Amino acid sequence: MGRRIINRRPGKGSALFWGALPFLAVLVLYVVFSALRLAENPGDKLLPAFSTIADTVHRLAFTADARSGNVLLWTDTAASLTRLGLGLLLSTALGLILGIGTGLIPYVRAGLSPFIAVLSLIPPMAILPILFIVFGLDELSKVVLIVIGIAPFLVRDLALRVEAIPAELVIKAQTLGAGTWQIITRLVLPTVWPKLLDAVRLSLGPAWLFLISAEAIAAQDGLGYRIFLVRRYLAMDVILPYVTWITLLAFCMDWALRAMNRRLCPWLARGAS
Amino acid sequence: MSRVSIDNLWMEYGDQVVLERICLDIPSGEFCAMVGPSGCGKTTLLRLLLSMEQPTRGGIRIDGQPLAAEPRPDRGVVFQRYSAYPHLTVQENVVLGLEFARAPLLGKLWGAKKRQALDEVRHVIDAVGLDQARDKYPAELSGGMQQRLSIAQALVRKPRILLMDEPFGALDPGTKAQMHDLVRALWRAERMTVFMVTHDIKEGFDLSTRVLAFDKVRHDPDAPQAYGATITLNLPLDDKPERAEILNQAQAPPGSERGAAEGLGH
Known part of the structure; x- marks a missing residue:
């Protein structure tokens, strides 16, 4: 008994139970309050019953929309994931190229680092109107918003990671005859690659934020578009499953990036930091 | 010379x-x-000899x-x-010098060329006693083995001058003695000029032919x-x-x- 609480650890099953508890609590709270509200007013839209939600999900995910002939959930998902994927891909490429450039090459650092520092302080949402004016209302402006939103962070994070590579390792590579390009391919890239994937994982949240904001303001499809479209009808039976779906997608992307890290960087599992 | x-x-x-x-x-x-x-x-002075500074x-x-x-x-x-690259195994660390020399574009060899390069460095890995640890990552090696790896890695390009900055400072006395034998043998075999910074005056007198205080x-x-x-x-x-x-x-x-x-x- 005598042990301090900081030294008492849950076992495997117990950890699972404690992990599931908050989810169950939210679920129970929802069911209770939904039932209470529906008992008072069967037409209540704020906390729809699970049966209503199931009907809506069936309509959205498995039947074609009467007006457009598309199955809405999948069209929306495809549109959003395309924008998000393009935005993340471009940002990652920029982060890699500019991050390694500013982190490794003094002249690039001198030229770009103050500019990127200032750029990263511009609130991306504040220049969204400019993006709409310059890039039009379709796909490009949404992708650009994501890039502007997360690329500066990725560039700065990567630059710091490159600068944190011990000078000894860079010097040693030079004494082994490596040129700048070889140092990048054999030392810098493998070292920062896992950190880049981690940085992208951390950027997933902001990337979704910018995507949904852009879709809410101007789009014809997309997960964010749908949520903001049905908001005016108070259609919580659509919004709640959509939000759950977005969360699930984000979780899967995070998990996939982590798995990729483990697969591509076997030395991390074998004691290297 | x-x-x-x-x-x-x-x-x-x-x-x-x-x-x-x-x-x-x-x-x-x-x-x-x-x-x-x-x-x-x-x-x-070691950094100056290495041209890390002017x-x-x-x-x-x-x-x-x-x-x-x-x-x-x-x-x-x-x-x-x-001393060694954490993302490369022992033999990849050692062969790196040859790869830099032979693959100007990516610094990486593949296939037959890679196998040939690995064959060429095999005796260096054997010479420092790491033949059993060829496929291990540096993080899996003891401090002494990591320094052996670093020495093997440095020798592949056959430097005329070898610079060592307290190479054995973090090792226990037994391992240190083994490393002294190793370094002495390699120095004689390679005919390099060696500069070694050390805090251990006895180590300095044991190994060197000239002491600079x-x-x-x-x-x-x-x-x-x-x-x-x-x-x-x-x-x-x-x-x-x-x-x-x-x-x-x-x-x-x-x-x-x-x-x-x-x-x-x-």
């Missing part, structure tokens, strides 16, 4: 003088131990030629820490940074048999050293 001459070298950071009036003439093949209290510029005054020459302004394969290095000789109590350290003792250990050999070689006509300079790889 790699005779190292240093002529009245000064190193200053702002108004702080770190090294002053350093003059040295080291015959090719000598093993120099650099000893002295902390902060006396031993590592600074001296404020004076210069370093190898066989009469001024030192290149950046690190080159003619000078190998073994640091105390961060660093200390400050001038003090200004009002401005402690005004004077730097210099070499207070430049002691050739003439009782060492290796030293006689080194001097003989230094005097021999140029053609006759070919065989001796071939070293470990042949």
